[in-house]
Amino acid sequence: MNKDTDYAFVIEGKMALPYQYFAGAVGSKFIVALRDEKKIFGVRCDRCNKTFVPPRQTCERCFAPLTDHWVEVEPTGAVTGFTVIRYAEPYQPKEPPYVLALIKLDGADVPIAHILECGDVGKARIGMRVRAVFSEEPRDTILALSHFEEET
Ligand SMILES: [Zn+2]
Numbered sequence: 001m002n003k004d005t006d007y008a009f010v011i012e013g014k015m016a017l018p019y020q021y022f023a024g025a026v027g028s029k030f031i032v033a034l035r036d037e038k039k040i041f042g043v044r045c046d047r048c049n050k051t052f053v054p055p056r057q058t059c060e061r062c063f064a065p066l067t068d069h070w071v072e073v074e075p076t077g078a079v080t081g082f083t084v085i086r087y088a089e090p091y092q093p094k095e096p097p098y099v100l101a102l103i104k105l106d107g108a109d110v111p112i113a114h115i116l117e118c119g120d121v122g123k124a125r126i127g128m129r130v131r132a133v134f135s136e137e138p139r140d141t142i143l144a145l146s147h148f149e150e151e152t
Pocket of ligand 1: 045046047048059060061062063064091
């Protein structure tokens, strides 16, 4: 007995889909400051006594609007977690292996995820003091902040 699916004719393929991503007013201001001023800004919720980097439009705890509460944080901080990227994927910012770390910047209360270059990937440690390295070339992405390196 024949079912409809016995006659299914399937051609597998892949489509390239051009797109634009709008970082939003808060994300755009954050990236422009990285690119043009080589400064790292977050937003502060005075009610919760928390500074968020990367910045967000509203406080994740009390939902207060934060778009007018910008604060600059230090380009230094500490690693709070990390993983070693060992497999290449087309969307990755660099060739593996490399360390993707969570870094709590001095003056911030939440960590930001970014690339940590520390020579050998096996040298990465929780608590390691790190410093931001900004891109020499103008970049219109988070990679305006090229990576973090161990503070000396
Ligand atoms: Zn809050």
